[in-house]
Amino acid sequence: MNRTLLALALVASVATSGWAATVDLANTSINSGTINGATFEFYKFNPSGTGVFDPFVRIQENGTEQGYNTTQANAGALPFQEKFGIWTHDLKFSSLQAASGKYQFVLDIGEPVSTNTNKGQESLLSLDGLKIYKTSTPGQNSSSVDGSGNANGIVGTVLYDMDAGGDSFVRLDANRGGNPGNGWSDMLLSIPDSVFASVGVNDYIILWSRFGLQDGSDNGTQSFGTFEEWGTTYITNGNGGGGGGGAVPEPSTVLLLGAGLVGLGLYGRKKIKK
Numbered sequence: 535m536n537r538t539l540l541a542l543a544l545v546a547s548v549a550t551s552g553w554a555a556t557v558d559l560a561n562t563s564i565n566s567g568t569i570n571g572a573t574f575e576f577y578k579f580n581p582s583g584t585g586v587f588d589p590f591v592r593i594q595e596n597g598t599e600q601g602y603n604t605t606q607a608n609a610g611a612l613p614f615q616e617k618f619g620i621w622t623h624d625l626k627f628s629s630l631q632a633a634s635g636k637y638q639f640v641l642d643i644g645e646p647v648s649t650n651t652n653k654g655q656e657s658l659l660s661l662d663g664l665k666i667y668k669t670s671t672p673g674q675n676s677s678s679v680d681g682s683g684n685a686n687g688i689v690g691t692v693l694y695d696m697d698a699g700g701d702s703f704v705r706l707d708a709n710r711g712g713n714p715g716n717g718w719s720d721m722l723l724s725i726p727d728s729v730f731a732s733v734g735v736n737d738y739i740i741l742w743s744r745f746g747l748q749d750g751s752d753n754g755t756q757s758f759g760t761f762e763e764w765g766t767t768y769i770t771n772g773n774g775g776g777g778g779g780g781a782v783p784e785p786s787t788v789l790l791l792g793a794g795l796v797g798l799g800l801y802g803r804k805k806i807k808k
Contacts, residue, residue: 554700560707577722600744644760654754663744
């Protein structure tokens, strides 16, 4: 394949708005891509566990799974495969912080490393649906679905839809860069703040997502292991409270930190050899 064809192939793999797109973040040569104006970026940061990562929804089911953030008094009232507890809750828009003209959401997927003849590479996972709503109605629990099995009973205005204009998905690998499972983030979603221009300070934000639908053609991309969780920020200033807190570290900063750690490791090995 010549360079021109290779460049066209890479563009196709991270196609942007207006048609169906695939962002293949499981491919180590691809670090980001855009779908309908939002950027999906490989983002490995630790720790991303409770107390540092500030989750607002956790979703868990083997095979395929979907869910959205809502506050409910008992697990039976949750609409889909959301995990019950304080880390699945309503999200006030006023608790979010824009930075550099965008709002950011962090995804941590809890997929295992194992490879199985029937199941494939289980660290893979497809993000097949993503919608962000504004609403004045917290505590929703509709489990209504459309003909494709996607949630369609959420009361609110859709601000962003990954599938607007075509059936798009993001391919993820929890083991990209090592350190799979919960505790290490995997993807950073950045959406221009202009998308949220109509949202009032008293409104709520609902993020719905669905995973695992690509397994028929891409073995291993269904969901296994523990939960997937979405969060908004890292708590760097003692803040939090379910959605607020410090700024998300820039991916470039994370890469520099990683490079520094690798450098220190190599330096240490050289000293040992001496």
